[in-house]
Amino acid sequence: MIVGVTGAIGAGKSRVCDVFERQGGVVIEADEVGRAAVDDPAVLRSLTEAFGRGILDENGVLIRRELGRRAFASNAARDRLNAIVWPTLVEELKDRARSALAQYPERPVVIDAALILEWGDHHELCDVLVVVTAPETVRIHRAMERKGLTEAEVRERMACQLPESEKVEAADFVIENAGSAAELESVALSVWRQIFRP
Secondary structure (H helix, E strand, O other): OEEEEEEOOOOOHHHHHHHHHHOOOEEEEHHHHHHHHHHOHHHHHHHHHHHOHHHEOOOOOEOHHHHHHHHOOOHHHHHHHHHHHHHHHHHHHHHHHHHHHHHOOOOOEEEEOOOOOOOOOHHHOOOEEEEEEOOHHHHHHHHHHHHOOOHHHHHHHHHOOOOHHHHHHHOOEEEEOOOOHHHHHHHHHHHHHHHOOO
């Protein structure tokens, strides 16, 4: 079984995935897959054509923060980024999930991805969808603290994601993360046990 875990930036989905991993899940992080995807020579070439050589340093290495700045400057720029990166990223996620299921047939696979719903039909990627939510002010603070972003940068990224209400509507399970780490772990454990009832 493949469990997708999603939520808006700063909601706490990675912490939920940490709990799921301790319960035996094999976690695949979409951010890590995305970083690998943009390093693919063909993808990097397309990104440079779309956003200019200024996204590369003097050694031809991608400056991720600069790419983000340019890509989130407008809806059109963001759409260009997505059209270039998403197909490679989603296929790689599917490949990694299949490989993990083959290697660990007794363990569920957990995909940690902020954009599962934005990519299209999430049923192609996961069997169960868990959405993690949190108040907007909390999400902004967490994202600034953990990712080193400014409030404006966080809000730009939030504007590019589906509204939290739409994510909740698509969810099989919803985890509200407005309290302590211990409360989050307790709720995550409860959801895990509901998914994998004996």
